[in-house]
Amino acid sequence: MAQRLLLRRFFTLGRSLSGAVQPFPNYLSQCTQTHGLLSTTSAKPVLTTARQIHVSHACRVTFNIQDKEDFQDRVVGSETPVIVDFHAQWCGPCKILGTRLEKAVAKQQGKVLMAKVDIDDHTDLALEYEVSAVPTVIAMKNGSVIDQFVGIQEEDQLEAFLKKLIGP
Template structure:
């Protein structure tokens, strides 16, 4: 049922300007049965896959969420790659602004630096250990030691300068 509804919306949106496999939408709609709401032909799969492609960004490889204290020790403190540690909270407005900015800047570095995200509500022990008094707090770590830090929101120029200090010239 949901597939039929989706196909009808696609066809009504694009109308007669459909080309290629999408021109089969009216025929597929007429072939649909009410049993289980499934589309009976294999050509329906090709119709659905041509509608929208999902693009994956590079930030997935350099940004990760810390799962627990042992994970933090292994992936952050034990890392040879310079690390940015973002202490944030779900309820924090500035954190929601700073997080994507940081991810974008770290992705631009193409693997020279990685970013760990620590939710202070889930990992209070880590926040206390690193003396996080306010969020967002961002630490720059190299070989397990804190090189620099800042508290609050920064613009892209300030973030770039912060990363340059960590990575070096």
């Protein structure tokens, strides 16, 4: 059943509302990729009978670190204060704290960013910042460590930690 629905949407992607069939590659040639969203570049966008998915462009305040150079660029070189969450996939408290941190950082509306570092993938960063247990959270401002804590924290403690980083 799900396969039939998927095929139906795929084949109706090339149909316009007038019923004329347009080849799938022509539809894609009229679109460009911008910020992860599909937008048309032609004056007359192609309307399809397939269901349209509307996605808003959210401000990305939480991101995963890919490598050491990415860490240098996005965390150490950031003008905005950054919370660095050193975590592991197998760590239960890390998952709980990660959700709480994301919520607290989102409340700050871009005043602070959050970088997530998986210690199993990036052991060099964990050693460099002397992470001996997970979860460990480090607050960085202008490339230097301001404050840190180890272990799970309550939401009000996290908000106080962020307020201290952001300042008055």
